[in-house]
Amino acid sequence: xxxxxxxxxxxxxxxxxxxxxxxxxxxxxxxxxxxxxxxxxxxxxxxxxxxxxxxxxxxxxxxxxxxxxxxxxxxxxxxxxxxxxxxxxxxxxxxxxxxxxxxxxxxxxxxxxxxxxxxxxxxxxxxxxxxxxxxxxxxxxxxxxxxxxxxxxxxxxxxxxxxxxxxxxxxxxxxxxxxxxxxxxxxxxxxxxxxxxxxxxxxxxxxxxxxxxxxxxxxxxxxxxxxxxxx
Amino acid sequence: xxxxxxxxxxxxxxxxxxxxxxxxxxxxxxxxxxxxxxxxxxxxxxxxxxxxxxxxxxxxxxxxxxxxxxxxxxxxxxxxxxxxxxxxxxxxxxxxxxxxxxxxxxxxxxxxxxxxxxxxxxxxxxxxxxxxxxxxxxxxxxxxxxxxxxxxxxxxxxxxxxxxxxxxxxxxxxxxxxxxxxxxxxxxxxxxxxxxxxxxxxxx
Amino acid sequence: xxxxxxxxxxxxxxxxxxxxxxxxxxxxxxxxxxxxxxxxxxxxxxxxxxxxxxxxxxxxxxxxxxxxxxxxxxxxxxxxxxxxxxxxxxxxxxxxxxxxxxxxxxxxxxxxxxxxxxxxxxxxxxxxxxxxxxxxxxxxxxxxxxxxxxxxxxxxxxxxxxxxxxxxxxxxxxxxxxxxxxxxxxxxxxxxxxxxxxxxxxxxxxxxxxxxxxxxxxxxxxxxxxxxxxxxxxxxxxxxxxxxxxxxxxxxxxxxxxxxxxxxxxxxxxxxxxxxxxxxxxxxxxxxxxxxxxxxxxxxxxxxxxxxxxxxxxxxxxxxxxxxxxxxxxxxxxxxxxxxxxxxxxxxxxxxxxxxxxxxxxxxxxxxxxxxxxxxxxxxxxxxxxxxxxxxxxxxxxxxxxxxxxxxxxxxxxxxxxxxxxxxxxxxxxxxxxxxxxxxxxxxxxxxxxxxxxxxxxxxxxxxxxxxxxxxxxxxxxxxxxxxxxxxxxxxxxxxxx
Numbered sequence: 066x067x068x069x070x071x072x073x074x075x076x077x078x079x080x081x082x083x084x085x086x087x088x089x090x091x092x093x094x095x096x097x098x099x100x101x102x103x104x105x106x107x108x109x110x111x112x113x114x115x116x117x118x119x120x121x122x123x124x125x126x127x128x129x130x131x132x133x134x135x136x137x138x139x140x141x142x143x144x145x146x147x148x149x150x151x152x153x154x155x156x157x158x159x160x161x162x163x164x165x166x167x168x169x170x171x172x173x174x175x176x177x178x179x180x181x182x183x184x185x186x187x188x189x190x191x192x193x194x195x196x197x198x199x200x201x202x203x204x205x206x207x208x209x210x211x212x213x214x215x216x217x218x219x220x221x222x223x224x225x226x227x228x229x230x231x232x233x234x235x236x237x238x239x240x241x242x243x244x245x246x247x248x249x250x251x252x253x254x255x256x257x258x259x260x261x262x263x264x265x266x267x268x269x270x271x272x273x274x275x276x277x278x279x280x281x282x283x284x285x286x287x288x289x290x291x292x293x294x295x296x
Numbered sequence: 297x298x299x300x301x302x303x304x305x306x307x308x309x310x311x312x313x314x315x316x317x318x319x320x321x322x323x324x325x326x327x328x329x330x331x332x333x334x335x336x337x338x339x340x341x342x343x344x345x346x347x348x349x350x351x352x353x354x355x356x357x358x359x360x361x362x363x364x365x366x367x368x369x370x371x372x373x374x375x376x377x378x379x380x381x382x383x384x385x386x387x388x389x390x391x392x393x394x395x396x397x398x399x400x401x402x403x404x405x406x407x408x409x410x411x412x413x414x415x416x417x418x419x420x421x422x423x424x425x426x427x428x429x430x431x432x433x434x435x436x437x438x439x440x441x442x443x444x445x446x447x448x449x450x451x452x453x454x455x456x457x458x459x460x461x462x463x464x465x466x467x468x469x470x471x472x473x474x475x476x477x478x479x480x481x482x483x484x485x486x487x488x489x490x491x492x493x494x495x496x497x498x499x500x
Numbered sequence: 501x502x503x504x505x506x507x508x509x510x511x512x513x514x515x516x517x518x519x520x521x522x523x524x525x526x527x528x529x530x531x532x533x534x535x536x537x538x539x540x541x542x543x544x545x546x547x548x549x550x551x552x553x554x555x556x557x558x559x560x561x562x563x564x565x566x567x568x569x570x571x572x573x574x575x576x577x578x579x580x581x582x583x584x585x586x587x588x589x590x591x592x593x594x595x596x597x598x599x600x601x602x603x604x605x606x607x608x609x610x611x612x613x614x615x616x617x618x619x620x621x622x623x624x625x626x627x628x629x630x631x632x633x634x635x636x637x638x639x640x641x642x643x644x645x646x647x648x649x650x651x652x653x654x655x656x657x658x659x660x661x662x663x664x665x666x667x668x669x670x671x672x673x674x675x676x677x678x679x680x681x682x683x684x685x686x687x688x689x690x691x692x693x694x695x696x697x698x699x700x701x702x703x704x705x706x707x708x709x710x711x712x713x714x715x716x717x718x719x720x721x722x723x724x725x726x727x728x729x730x731x732x733x734x735x736x737x738x739x740x741x742x743x744x745x746x747x748x749x750x751x752x753x754x755x756x757x758x759x760x761x762x763x764x765x766x767x768x769x770x771x772x773x774x775x776x777x778x779x780x781x782x783x784x785x786x787x788x789x790x791x792x793x794x795x796x797x798x799x800x801x802x803x804x805x806x807x808x809x810x811x812x813x814x815x816x817x818x819x820x821x822x823x824x825x826x827x828x829x830x831x832x833x834x835x836x837x838x839x840x841x842x843x844x845x846x847x848x849x850x851x852x853x854x855x856x857x858x859x860x861x862x863x864x865x866x867x868x869x870x871x872x873x874x875x876x877x878x879x880x881x882x883x884x885x886x887x888x889x890x891x892x893x894x895x896x897x898x899x900x901x902x903x904x905x906x907x908x909x910x911x912x913x914x915x916x917x918x919x920x921x922x923x924x925x926x927x928x929x930x931x932x933x934x935x936x937x938x939x940x941x942x943x944x945x946x947x948x949x950x951x952x953x954x955x956x957x958x959x960x961x962x963x964x965x966x967x968x969x970x971x972x973x974x975x976x977x978x979x980x981x982x983x984x985x986x987x988x989x990x991x992x993x994x995x996x997x998x
Binding site: 300303306307308310311312313315317319322325326329330356357358359360361362363364366368370371374375376379380385387388389391393394395396397398399400401402403404405422429433434435436437438439440441442443447450454475486 | 717
Binding site for chain 1: 515516518519526595602603673677679694736737739740741742743745746748749750751752753755776777778779780782783784787788790791793794797798799801805806843880881885888961965973974975
């Protein structure tokens with residue numbers, strides 16, 4: 066056995082395996098021999114004072130949970146507003162279409178055309194007092210639906226850029242809101258564009274995938290919906 | 297006494313309770329809220345960023361920007377995030393719809409970036425800052441991301457994309473530093489970061 | 501015949517019989533456990549190197565910069581994953597396998613499959629770490645390994661769980677000791693955590709803040725339901741084992757285990773206080789975090805009362821010293837954690853270096869130190885060779901214990917001031933950055949000290965594997981114990997003596 070020399074130097078009588086014992090596992094060495102027994106459990110009781118301490122902690126936990134659960138609502142972020150239905154009431158109240166349109170504008174358009182509607186000179190055309198916004202609705206609708214590319218003149222200034230298409234990203238309702246918004250903001254005063262009008266334009270040019278160019282837009286046929294209702 | 301099954305059952309039930317509470321229940325709530333909001337007319341787009349900015353998100357991810365920068369605004373009564381101008385309101389779940397990965401961050405070794413697109417609108421500034429943050433922000437400990445840029449000899453005319461350095465930082469004459477596509481994407485991502493749209497939910 | 505007789509000293513033949521049984525168990529566990537330990541030591545060194553790099557880069561950002569794979573944002577997650585999954589998890593698995601076999605008093609099952617698991621785990625570590633450095637990291641904390649790495653770990657862990665549970669179900673010891681409860685918990689909880697988190701966050705299309713709550717449910721439970729049970733369980737095993745005394749109270753053991761299982765689960769979202777999540781989710785996690793005081797105080801009393809009267813032994817036994825240091829750190833860091841989850845304190849500490857100090861108090865001062873102690877106990881039983889040098893073990897202990905305490909103090913103060921200043925909008929951000937620098941520098945020095953300790957530990961480990969050093973007849977201790985000449989153990993199996 067490999068460890069025989071080590072064993073004999075420290076132990077007096079190494080027990081020999083009994084007849085029938087499996088010799089393969091007899092690889093004893095000092096570390097195992099000197100070990101304590103495997104650990105046992107003592108049975109001291111839980112100290113009484115500890116139950117009071119834990120009771121107090123659990124009480125605190127219950128109090129905290131009851132006070133700051135925000136009604137377990139996904140819309141309540143403020144833990145101090147417990148059960149008050151303010152946020153719920155606010156979210157169900159009808160919202161002014163201009164406010165909605167502005168939100169859409171801020172989310173989708175303001176990055177380029179700026180919150181002021183003035184665009185960026187040479188880069189992004191202004192929308193305030195723009196003939197494209199205030200003029201024939203068909204042009205405006207088509208720009209939003211399919212995008213616009215190439216040289217463009219707006220209020221006498223030249224642009225040559227690329228406006229992405231929003232037809233896939235925004236619904237008819239959304240397009241109606243945002244276009245109506247820009248047609249009444251920053252001093253603009255033109256009639257709103259209805260969702261049906263957008264839908265009709267979408268249908269009329271359903272096959273179109275490419276962005277429009279300036280010349281194409283200027284030669285568009287008149288709008289399929291003849292009358293735009295005001296307000 | 298065979299305690300084995302008891303232990304196993306207890307281990308399973310305690311774990312399952314929190315699994316339901318912290319993973320499943322919020323997920324169900326968020327998904328319900330998302331579909332509810334998506335039906336609303338002013339819902340944010342499902343894919344928060346497209347094109348170059350979306351690519352930039354991957355550059356941000358690959359280089360571990362999240363380990364120094366957070367992307368979340370705490371409420372007005374909690375910390376000074378809003379007072380520092382990091383955002384007009386706290387961020388909520390709707391601000392992160394569709395983002396993968398969502399990099400809220402847990403460290404502010406550097407400032408919060410949730411609305412950096414509204415605070416810093418200059419691509420040129422971002423390029424200089426990424427190339428060597430100490431050019432634009434003396435005292436900064438942000439690493440240099442020179443590997444996102446290419447220093448090369450000027451051939452013919454200077455590239456329009458080349459970085460313009462302040463005189464004391466300029467590269468040697470005849471050379472220019474241009475951003476790689478990764479740098480451009482990253483800057484597009486930073487410029488697009490905006491979670492300031494007005495919402496109904498957040499309280500004071 | 502039960503090992504748990506509360507009688508006086510066992511007869512010599514009884515001791516020999518138990519020793520033979522233990523030898524057989526150790527023989528069955530030898531290769532898998534040494535395999536996992538070897539892997540753990542290798543990744544400890546790699547992780548420590550990455551740690552030093554990351555730490556230095558924070559106060560000296562141009563240190564070794566240039567190529568993309570050396571940027572802080574990649575080194576830092578590489579550090580976390582190498583120490584968490586390479587060092588800590590492999591050490592934990594080794595301790596789990598050996599402890600479960602010993603306490604079940606039966607051989608460890610499927611040792612060859614387990615060797616395959618060692619291979620899988622370390623391959624996973626290699627590809628995962630290279631993946632992070634190559635820019636494929638996911639930037640999801642504690643889950644940074646890119647998608648091609650987790651399958652290795654999942655499969656390896658399935659083998660570990662099956663082996664542990666089959667070993668347990670074939671136990672010869674009818675009484676299930678408290679350590680075994682914790683280990684059953686750990687090998688059940690971790691695979692579920694790991695698989696669920698990876699599937700939902702890495703592979704599936706969960707996006708938005710759902711991903712964040714799943715992420716932190718996972719990440720905190722790696723600490724609470726994987727590392728903590730192994731650390732606490734190992735303490736429950738080795739403290740009484742080395743001292744030859746029973747655990748103070750079975751009732752406290754029960755209370756401590758079940759309250760941990762119940763409450764720890766819920767704590768994870770405290771990483772997102774103030775974040776874009778509804779109030780109820782945050783509040784639940786705060787309550788879970790504070791409730792953790794119950795198991796922590798319970799276990800602290802149980803352990804303390806077990807050692808009470810024998811603290812003198814810490815002078816001699818490396819195992820005891822490392823483990824007691826770790827157990828005390830557990831109590832301290834957990835109480836700190838419960839306090840830190842309160843909104844008022846969190847308002848200051850969130851997003852600061854304070855949290856980093858807390859994390860290292862837990863993963864290092866608690867878990868790593870207990871792993872060191874456990875390895876010091878287990879390895880000689882597997883290799884048949886005692887540790888080469890008590891002096892080197894002493895150096896290891898002092899460098900790591902002093903190192904981590906300096907680390908903790910530096911970043912706790914630095915982080916606290918950082919947090920206070922962050923909450924004052926009139927303090928310019930750059931001023932705050934500048935004020936953290938001295939603390940970050942102290943942390944680097946502490947890290948160097950800890951790294952030196954790790955080198956000593958690795959050297960000791962290699963020397964033991966290769967049977968280098970003089971052959972010893974007794975345990976390697978810090979100092980000679982008065983009775984070292986004989987084989988008589990301190991105290992007999994009946995309990996309190998000496």
